Amino acid sequence: MREIAVVVGAGGREHALADGLSRYGAEVWVAPGNGGMVQDVKLLPADSPGAIIQQFPDQHPLVIIGPEAPLAAGWADTLREAGFRVVGPSKKAAELESQKRVAKSVMTRYRIPTAEARITFRPEELHQWIHAEADWPHVMKQSGLAQGKGVRVVYTREEALATLREWTERPHIWREGVLWEEYLEGFEVSVQVVTNGRDYAWFPVAQDYKRLTPDPESPNTGGMGAVAPLRILDATVVEAINERILDPVMQYLTDEHLTYRGVLYAGLMITSDGPYVLEFNVRLGDPETQVIIPIVPVNWMDFWLALSEGVVPQIPPAQGAAVGIVVAASGYPDQPKTGLSFTLGEDLDQTRIFHAASQMREGRWENTGGRVLTVVGLGNTIGEARERAYERVRRIQFPLSYYRPDIGARWS
Numbered sequence: 001m002r003e004i005a006v007v008v009g010a011g012g013r014e015h016a017l018a019d020g021l022s023r024y025g026a027e028v029w030v031a032p033g034n035g036g037m038v039q040d041v042k043l044l045p046a047d048s049p050g051a052i053i054q055q056f057p058d059q060h061p062l063v064i065i066g067p068e069a070p071l072a073a074g075w076a077d078t079l080r081e082a083g084f085r086v087v088g089p090s091k092k093a094a095e096l097e098s099q100k101r102v103a104k105s106v107m108t109r110y111r112i113p114t115a116e117a118r119i120t121f122r123p124e125e126l127h128q129w130i131h132a133e134a135d136w137p138h139v140m141k142q143s144g145l146a147q148g149k150g151v152r153v154v155y156t157r158e159e160a161l162a163t164l165r166e167w168t169e170r171p172h173i174w175r176e177g178v179l180w181e182e183y184l185e186g187f188e189v190s191v192q193v194v195t196n197g198r199d200y201a202w203f204p205v206a207q208d209y210k211r212l213t214p215d216p217e218s219p220n221t222g223g224m225g226a227v228a229p230l231r232i233l234d235a236t237v238v239e240a241i242n243e244r245i246l247d248p249v250m251q252y253l254t255d256e257h258l259t260y261r262g263v264l265y266a267g268l269m270i271t272s273d274g275p276y277v278l279e280f281n282v283r284l285g286d287p288e289t290q291v292i293i294p295i296v297p298v299n300w301m302d303f304w305l306a307l308s309e310g311v312v313p314q315i316p317p318a319q320g321a322a323v324g325i326v327v328a329a330s331g332y333p334d335q336p337k338t339g340l341s342f343t344l345g346e347d348l349d350q351t352r353i354f355h356a357a358s359q360m361r362e363g364r365w366e367n368t369g370g371r372v373l374t375v376v377g378l379g380n381t382i383g384e385a386r387e388r389a390y391e392r393v394r395r396i397q398f399p400l401s402y403y404r405p406d407i408g409a410r411w412s
């Protein structure tokens, strides 16, 4: 009988995870998935772990939880208790991502290098801090989950006050708190490890393009593209990341007896003073996953099964390189247009298209959200992968869409 795997989530990351599993013969379900995936997988409409339990009352298949929201809501605990083999940390461990103030306090206690920050629950207090601040730019961060949109780098006092005015009108932000954080200079990398809470193994290092356009002051998004593997960290930096960041997190998980069988993602700023943590995520990144899955030569079914059982699988070196380009609908990230028609065009060897927000309607593709596709090119080098990715993107006919022209350019 074919092994069954259920991927929880609906985006490009989940399509890539499902694609990896299908290539090794698994029967893959995505819950809830999106209409763009239906050729490859079965969709399971599920807005609770109960729906998965109901669908598979006896089989207890492997479940991989992609996004942060179900992890923060404790799906991993519920499914594990029901006997499923789960990739994803417990609800308590997921606070490393779902509450930035918890992450900050862990980092302070374990002396993990991170930007200095103060937290407040009152707009008036932040108003005072903004007025008293002499150091610009500065960073404003919502403590709670905000789909990658709760962080603003503010370059001037006026900008900070404008953001404060906008956030003041949203009381839920203040229930979780807002961080006023020191700005760090350097380059960003996404370090992702699989871990059982004690041991860990690195995925190839990736880089995410978070800004909407190549302009470094353009708005933050959920991610407009990604590249891997990035071989730019020298041995000293890797050692610093292990010893000053990852080992202390393992110590924290051990000290608190937290169950962690999943991926830990450290968003790092590599500064002249070494690596600093910008954020922890308790899952794979999106769009990083779309460039990692195709280049890591493992049997993904065996890989995730081992992890679900607490065994950290070995990760062989990357085979080639991948560049992923996000195709977004006009208006993204604030108010993306939906219901726009597009065609995918002719296929191209060594490319993949992962759907994040699309569906077939009356024989035509249309988009259902802002980030619609991740188009991935593969190659021996980042340069080769990049050429294929852009060639494939150019074959897509999608009026009123946008993609960044510079993904991977620096590394080719």
Ligand code: AMP
Residues within 6 Å of the ligand: 115, 139, 141, 148, 151, 153, 181, 182, 183, 184, 185, 188, 210, 220, 267, 278, 279
């Ligand atoms: P986060 O969600 O915390 O990773 O923040 C989103 C993005 O904002 C990061 O990827 C950085 O580009 C930027 N950012 C966050 N914190 C800082 C910081 N302290 N200094 C400079 N840039 C930051």
Ligand code: GLY
Residues within 6 Å of the ligand: 148, 208, 222, 223, 281, 284, 285, 286, 287, 288
């Ligand atoms: N690419 C960043 C994230 O998934 O949060």
